[in-house]
Amino acid sequence: NVLVCRTEADHHLTPKLKKKLGLFCNVETKYVFESPDVHTIYEIPLVLHQQDFDDAILKRLGLKVPDHQENLHMLENSMGRFNNPKHSVTIALCGKYNGLHDAYKSIIEAFIHSGIENDAQVKIKWVDTEKLEETGDVSGVLYNVDGILIPGGFGDRGIEGKIMVSRYARENGIPFFGICLGLQCAIIDFARHVCGWKGANSTEFQKKCKSPVIDLMHGQRKIKSKGATMRLGSYPCRVKTRTRAYKAYGKRNINERHRHRFEVNNRYRKKMEDNGLVISGENLELNLVEMIEVKNHPWFVGVQFHPELKSRIVNVHPLFRDFITAAIDVRKSHNLNVNYAKTQPV
Numbered sequence: 001n002v003l004v005c006r007t008e009a010d011h012h013l014t015p016k017l018k019k020k021l022g023l024f025c026n027v028e029t030k031y032v033f034e035s036p037d038v039h040t041i042y043e044i045p046l047v048l049h050q051q052d053f054d055d056a057i058l059k060r061l062g063l064k065v066p067d068h069q070e071n072l073h074m075l076e077n078s079m080g081r082f083n084n085p086k087h088s089v090t091i092a093l094c095g096k097y098n099g100l101h102d103a104y105k106s107i108i109e110a111f112i113h114s115g116i117e118n119d120a121q122v123k124i125k126w127v128d129t130e131k132l133e134e135t136g137d138v139s140g141v142l143y144n145v146d147g148i149l150i151p152g153g154f155g156d157r158g159i160e161g162k163i164m165v166s167r168y169a170r171e172n173g174i175p176f177f178g179i180c181l182g183l184q185c186a187i188i189d190f191a192r193h194v195c196g197w198k199g200a201n202s203t204e205f206q207k208k209c210k211s212p213v214i215d216l217m218h219g220q221r222k223i224k225s226k227g228a229t230m231r232l233g234s235y236p237c238r239v240k241t242r243t244r245a246y247k248a249y250g251k252r253n254i255n256e257r258h259r260h261r262f263e264v265n266n267r268y269r270k271k272m273e274d275n276g277l278v279i280s281g282e283n284l285e286l287n288l289v290e291m292i293e294v295k296n297h298p299w300f301v302g303v304q305f306h307p308e309l310k311s312r313i314v315n316v317h318p319l320f321r322d323f324i325t326a327a328i329d330v331r332k333s334h335n336l337n338v339n340y341a342k343t344q345p346v
Contacts, residue, residue, distance in 0.1 A: 001060050003027045009037045031056055040112065042313050043079055045072065074314045078116050087120035089146040089327040094127040094165045096158035101126070104151055107179075110311040114320035120328055129161030138168045146334075147175040147327035150182030152259070152306060156205040163189045175299040175326035177319070180260055183292060183302030184214045187264055187272070190294070195275050204262050213272075215265040217288070230261045235283055237290040237305070243280035244301055245291050248318035254281075256290070256305035263304065264289035299326035
C-alpha cells in the first residue's frame with residue numbers, strides 16, 4: 001500500500017523516479033515516500049510529515065485521529081533545541097563493552113534526551129575500564145570531563161577500573177551517575193576508601209571476600225542454576241525526601257525497571273550511612289537499597305535499576321536530566337575559573 005525508500009542526502013527521489021518505483025511496485029505515486037539521511041533518527045517523523053506521510057497512512061487505514069499533530073509540535077521543539085544547543089558537556093562513559101557502542105544504546109539515547117532538555121550537546125568520552133586498570137592513569141583520562149557514568153554489566157572484567165573511576169569522581173567533586181553495576185562499584189569504593197574496609201568487594205567477583213558489601217539477594221542464595229532467575233521488570237521504590245533523587249522525581253513513590261541479582265548487603269548499610277552514605281531510595285517490601293547518594297558532593301547518585309530504559313525524547317528521565325544539569329554547572333564553574341586565572345598577573 002505504501003512504499004518508503006531510503007535515500008542519501010544528495011540523492012532525493014525525483015517525481016520521475018517516484019512514478020517508476022510506484023509502477024514496478026504496484027503502488028500509486030502519491031504513496032511513494034522517501035526517508036533521507038538525517039542527523040538523528042528523531043528527525044524522521046518530521047521529514048515524513050512534510051511529505052504528508054501520516055495523513056496517507058491514516059487515509060489508507062480509514063482512521064481519524066484528532067490533534068495527531070500535537071506530539072509533532074513537541075518533536076519539532078525538541079529538534080530545534082537539539083540543533084541549536086547553548087551548552088556543551090563531555091561525559092565519560094566508563095564501561096567494558098566499548099568495542100560495540102550499541103551495547104549502551106539506551107544510555108546514548110538518554111544522553112540525547114537529557115541534552116535536549118538542558119539545551120546542551122552531550123559529548124561522550126569512551127573510557128575502557130580494563131585499559132584503565134593496566135595504566136592506572138585515572139586523572140590523565142578523566143581530568144577534562146564534566147560528568148562520569150558507569151553503566152550496568154556483569155562479571156569481574158574491568159571492575160577495579162570502575163571502582164577507581166568512582167573514587168576519582170567522589171574525591172574530585174565530578175558529577176557521577178552509577179547504574180546497576182555502577183551503583184555496586186560506588187558502594188565498594190565507599191566501603192574501601194571512606195569506611196576503611198580494605199577487603200570490601202562483591203561476592204560476584206570474590207566469593208569469600210572479607211567484607212561482602214554487595215551480595216546475592218537473600219532469595220537467590222540457594223539457587224544453583226542461574227538461568228531466568230534475575231530480578232527483572234518494574235518494581236516500586238520509596239524515595240527519601242530532601243535528597244537529589246527526590247528533587248529529580250518530585251514525588252516519593254516511583255517504579256523503575258530492573259535487571260540484576262546482586263544487591264547492597266544490609267549488614268553494612270548502617271555503618272556506611274554513619275560515614276556519609278545516603279540511602280535515597282529503597283524497596284520497602286523487600287528491604288532493598290535502590291538508590292544511593294554521597295553527602296557534600298555536587299551530584300553523586302547510584303541506582304540499582306535502569307532509568308535509561310524509561311527515557312523518551314519528549315519525556316526525559318529526571319535522573320538523566322539532573323545529571324546533565326549538574327555537568328553543565330561544573331563546566332560553567334570550570335570556565336569561570338579558567339577565565340579568572342587568565343586575568344591574574346603572572
